[in-house]
Amino acid sequence: MDYIFLDMEWNQPSGKSNTVTEPVPLHGEIIRIGAVKVNEKMQETDRFHCCVIPKYYKKMNSFVGKVTGLSGASISFGQKFPLAYSQFTDWCGDDCIILTWGSEDEKMMDANLAVHDMDVSHPRFYDLQQIFAHRIIGTGKQYSLQAAVEHYELSWDLKAHDALNDAVYCSRIGLSMDFSRYIGEYEDMLREAEEQRQEKYFSTYQNVGSPSEAMNSRRITLCSCPKCRRIMSRKKWAFCGETTAISLCSCKTHGEYYVRLKMKKCPDGSYSVTKKYARLNEEYKEFYLRSADKQEVGSGV
Numbered sequence: 656m657d658y659i660f661l662d663m664e665w666n667q668p669s670g671k672s673n674t675v676t677e678p679v680p681l682h683g684e685i686i687r688i689g690a691v692k693v694n695e696k697m698q699e700t701d702r703f704h705c706c707v708i709p710k711y712y713k714k715m716n717s718f719v720g721k722v723t724g725l726s727g728a729s730i731s732f733g734q735k736f737p738l739a740y741s742q743f744t745d746w747c748g749d750d751c752i753i754l755t756w757g758s759e760d761e762k763m764m765d766a767n768l769a770v771h772d773m774d775v776s777h778p779r780f781y782d783l784q785q786i787f788a789h790r791i792i793g794t795g796k797q798y799s800l801q802a803a804v805e806h807y808e809l810s811w812d813l814k815a816h817d818a819l820n821d822a823v824y825c826s827r828i829g830l831s832m833d834f835s836r837y838i839g840e841y842e843d844m845l846r847e848a849e850e851q852r853q854e855k856y857f858s859t860y861q862n863v864g865s866p867s868e869a870m871n872s873r874r875i876t877l878c879s880c881p882k883c884r885r886i887m888s889r890k891k892w893a894f895c896g897e898t899t900a901i902s903l904c905s906c907k908t909h910g911e912y913y914v915r916l917k918m919k920k921c922p923d924g925s926y927s928v929t930k931k932y933a934r935l936n937e938e939y940k941e942f943y944l945r946s947a948d949k950q951e952v953g954s955g956v
């Protein structure tokens with residue numbers, strides 16, 4: 656089996672009125688396909704690049720032009736989509752999976768296949784951006800390609816927002832994280848990610864008199880587990896500025912969390928307080944310990 660790291664660029668309609676809506680809404684029309692092939696031994700074996708002539712959005716969208724650096728004239732040459740797509744799938748071969756940074760490329764591919772009335776079945780797509788966030792960093796956040804490149808201290812030496820270059824970056828990130836071990840447990844990861852999204856990570860409290868009132872309120876400072884709502888054990892609060900307090904807490908069943916209280920002054924003079932939990936990772940832990948340390952030295956609390 657081969658692994659295909661894919662990135663595409665697409666042109667956008669200039670406005671709502673000329674957006675194709677049938678048979679599906681077409682928010683972008685693919686104009687570049689770039690891909691890197693990696694074999695099971697984790698060696699890069701080939702690269703693919705193709706220019707696609709748009710059928711519906713022939714005029715370069717100024718925003719897309721700015722981001723990609725592509726001129727209006729540059730989208731008037733290449734292959735029509737059906738041919739470009741068949742060249743791409745021929746190049747992919749029969750046994751492959753596709754990896755992309757984010758989930759947009761797959762949606763775009765499906766919509767483009769649909770408007771061309773083509774078979775929408777294609778090799779399975781895996782979202783490397785989600786794997787990176789959930790399995791490497793341990794959050795549900797979205798990281799840019801550049802942020803991941805920097806995380807692995809890889810060189811950012813190719814012009815970004817070019818389909819092939821972004822596919823190359825994507826493959827470098829994938830190879831740095833030994834991506835194939837996460838493919839087998841991808842379904843588990845998606846399920847966990849969905850469960851995490853449904854956990855209660857935020858609480859908001861209104862009409863609080865002052866930051867010190869907030870810090871003395873049991874209701875506000877009590878930390879319950881986002882998963883099971885049981886009260887967690889908590890370290891002492893550390894302050895980052897006067898209106899933000901952070902701490903670490905722990906549920907016996909569900910593990911450790913980072914918690915942050917943020918107090919915001921409202922126009923009527925009262926404060927609103929948001930309490931936010933995140934799964935504890937090294938970054939949060941270090942940040943808390945540093946903040947707690949500073950406080951010991953600074954204020955003698």
Ligand SMILES: [Zn+2]
Nearest residue numbers: 880883906909
């Ligand atoms: Zn719990």
